[in-house]
Amino acid sequence: MSDDARVLSRLPGSTALLRAVAFVVAINVVGSVPGVLFSPDSAWFRALEKPQFYPPEIAFPVVWTLLFTLMGVALWLVWERDRTGRGLAIGLFAVQMAFNVAWTPVFFGLEELFFGLVVIVSLWVVLVATIVAFSRVDRRAAALLVPYLAWVTFAAVLNAELWRLNA
Numbered sequence: 001m002s003d004d005a006r007v008l009s010r011l012p013g014s015t016a017l018l019r020a021v022a023f024v025v026a027i028n029v030v031g032s033v034p035g036v037l038f039s040p041d042s043a044w045f046r047a048l049e050k051p052q053f054y055p056p057e058i059a060f061p062v063v064w065t066l067l068f069t070l071m072g073v074a075l076w077l078v079w080e081r082d083r084t085g086r087g088l089a090i091g092l093f094a095v096q097m098a099f100n101v102a103w104t105p106v107f108f109g110l111e112e113l114f115f116g117l118v119v120i121v122s123l124w125v126v127l128v129a130t131i132v133a134f135s136r137v138d139r140r141a142a143a144l145l146v147p148y149l150a151w152v153t154f155a156a157v158l159n160a161e162l163w164r165l166n167a
Contacts (some may be wrong), residue, residue: 024072034104
């Protein structure tokens with residue numbers, strides 16, 4: 001078999017690619033709904049003292065769109081694998097996604113800086129477990145979640161500093 005034929009044989013078919021796109025779209029929709037329902041553009045949030053390292057507002061939708069896309073691809077990779085631990089990995093992904101989706105209404109909706117911190121630290125813990133579980137099913141999927149872990153770590157530090165400055 002030629003090198004070209006080997007490469008082509010490893011590429012996903014059109015059905016698998018459509019599923020991948022569906023996973024990416026679904027994760028982007030689920031992940032963005034809280035931001036639409038509970039806007040950070042509120043008088044309460046604008047009045048908060050922000051730390052010096054607070055990023056420009058445009059960074060949030062850009063970063064989250066990229067991260068949700070990587071998450072969708074990672075979930076698709078795990079979904080497609082028939083390996084021991086797949087169910088646990090997908091279950092942990094669902095739990096971390098629930099914490100992800102819960103943070104925005106807690107932080108912006110309830111205007112709870114401390115409980116937002118509790119949610120995001122919980123998200124961080126479950127996300128680490130998700131990455132470990134994903135690595136047992138598909139190492140590429142686990143690697144795709146590493147930028148998300150970095151951002152959640154940064155967001156947790158940001159949340160903690162917002163709480164400290166405004167408590």
